[in-house]
Amino acid sequence: MPKIFLLLLFCGLAHAQALSGRVSSAEEGAMEGVLVSAKAAGSSVTITVVSDAQGRYSFPASRLQPGTYSLGIRAVGYELGGPATATVLPQGTAIDLHLGKTSNLAAQLTNAEWIASVPGTHSQKRTLLNCVGCHTLERVVRSTHDSAGFVQTLQRMAGYANQSTPLRPQRRLADRDRELIGEERARFQREQAEWLSAINLSSGPSWRFALQSLLRPSGRGTRVIITEYDLPRPTIEPHDVVVDADGIAWYSDFGDQSIGKLDPKSGKVTEYPVPELKKGWPTGLLSLRFDREQNLWAGMMYQGAIARLDRKSGKLQLWSIPPELNKANTQINMTSPLHFAVDGKLWTQNNGFAAVHRIDLASGKWETFEPFKDSKRNHNIYDVIADSKNNVYFTDFANEHIGRIDAKSGKITLYPTPTPGSSPRRGMMDAQDRLWFAEYRGNRIGLFDPATERFQEWEAPTAWSAPYDIALDRNGEAWTGSMLSDRILRLDPKSGRFVEYLLPRPTNIRRVFVDNSATPLAFWVGSNHGASIIKLEPLD
Structure with a gap:
């Protein structure tokens, strides 16, 4: 060397x-x-x-x-x-x-570079998108499992909760209702195991394919300053990061019962404990969103509840799902609190059985909508996003649907994205009540205009970017992040041009947030597997 x-x-x-x-x-x-x-x-x-x-x-x-x-x-x-x-x-x-x-080039490759490197069909490679939420793909390709060994591994992995990491694995107590089951799941695992055993080190000490790497940033992608704040423990998983009007960054801990607060000026971290309501079930919070008063609302996932934290007083209030809905697979991930003042009702969802819930916050009554109750296909309602009239839109992560529930009539309408199997994941409403969303398996940014019922899509410039979420800035540009390539994408919708910024280390990007009050504007994200919070400031 x-x-x-x-x-x-x-x-x-x-x-x-x-x-x-x-x-x-x-x-x-x-x-x-x-x-x-x-x-x-x-x-x-x-x-x-x-x-x-x-x-x-x-x-x-x-x-x-x-x-x-x-x-x-x-x-x-x-x-x-x-x-x-x-x-x-x-x-x-x-x-x-x-x-x-x-x-040792292999030790430097991102998940996106591993997917580009390994031989296989597009369909085979897409299956790896199910792995990266918990661990790197380097673990997969460095393994020595044969096909039978991989079947056992895949069966074991299917039992872990989605907030698991190698540092803190957590077991699920039940499958989601609309997942692959029985022989269909077994066949999928056998086929995947056979392919995985052909791309790992089961047949020798070296790989039988060339390692491919992405180009480094260039041009505008180099004009940036990035600040990374370490959190106190390596097991903290800052899934969602949002910044309040005082410049304080708040985060949900994906693996533990805690909402955290970071003061960027001092680096001080304060944690607010959230009660564990279901002992023995996986712990952790997923979504963290502001209401109009910038109080924080969180989905408590397997604990079967939502939480509201008054950011000034530190007071916590909980709404638990009713016992008849509190099943072994209940998973309340998301809330949409921005417009609940319209009718006093808050939208949330249930990842366990592909449902949308609406809570009357005053009475505590829960309503349930099941758009896919009679469907024979696999469905997964991932996000819920309310418009200014508190109608709710939802994403069908297992397929390609954007759904809408009318707040007054309860009517459900489904809109398929132009890209089949796009896996819309998370998103936000703009000032015109248009829905922006990330297409995880479609490798695109999507926009749905309810007024015209038309979609627009912009394909990410780098393959296997797998965007997770969308945030809009004050200039009308859309920002997203890759769970696989450690890159932040900035889209000018008018020109269709992207700028890509590389982050300093492996990040596993989830929720993205833009602080439009900052000068220059600041992009924030949690390093979900790196126990840190990142601020990116573009210099143009």
Whole structure:
């Protein structure tokens, strides 16, 4: 491995730059799109910038105070070779970074790069999208299971709750009602096991396919500053992150009974415990959304309830699902609280048996709507999003439907997306009551206009991006994140052009949020498997 040289030039730099330099390698010369990260000793905050077309990187003086910092880089195929440190002086410090080729490319690949690398049909590769919610695909391809061993593994994996990670696995107590069952499931597992055993290391010490990597960021994708805030424990799973009017970031813990609060100025984290209502069932919260007063509403998943946290007083209020609906597979993931003041009713859903619920908050009465009760197909109602009149729209993650329930009549209407099997996942309403949503298996951003009943779709520029959620900014651009490639996507709907930003480390992106009050505007996301919260600020 080439030795790494750090050229320290303590010269009279402009005061606007605390740390700057040039990134290069013997193979490429000046390198664009290399992420350079700096973290002060004892700090929980990491700052990252990206090198430009001339290989130059620079940290503004406002982001790095004088002191000692550890340095890191992200550039697939390259590495620094060992820890690097820099002393930032009051007058500025320059460090040129010389990178060497990595001897372990496989350890650097994202899930999207593994899917691109392995041989197989598109249908076979799509099955891997079911795996990445809990663990990396590197675990799969490095395994040595034969087909029979994989069948046993798949059967075991099917019993884990969706908030499981290798650090904290949790078992489900029952299957969802509308999942594959019986021989149909067994046949699917046998077919998948046969394919998986052909792409792992069961037949030898090396893979029989070439490893493929994505291009590094370029152009506008390099004009960004990224700030990452570590959370106190590695088991915290910040699934949803939202930022209030005071600039405080709030998050739901996907694996535990807790709502967290991060003060970005101090880095202080405060946790608000949420009661465990069903002992023995999986713990954790999923959605976290504001109402009009910026109180927080959370879906308590397998605990069979929703929670409201008054962000000023810290008071918590719960609404439990009625006993006749509180089944072993009940899973209340989402709420849509923005417009409940219209009629005093809050929409939620039930992932356990593909239902939508509406709660009268004053009386506590729950209503149930089952759009797919008589369907023989697999369905999964994932998100619920209310419009300004508190009509609700829902996404059918198992197929390709956007559904609507009229708040007054209860009428249910289904609209299939133009892309079959698109798996619409999460979304939001814009000011015109148009629904924006992410198409996880369709690899697209979708827009549905109820006034015309027409769809628009924009395909992500990188294969296997698998977007999870959508957020709109004040300029009319749509933002999403990839669960597989560690990339943030920014779409200009008028031109159809995307900008992609790479994050500093594996992230497993879920809910996305844009703080439109910030200057520049700020994109926030939780590192669901990395126990951190990330703020991305575009510089254009």
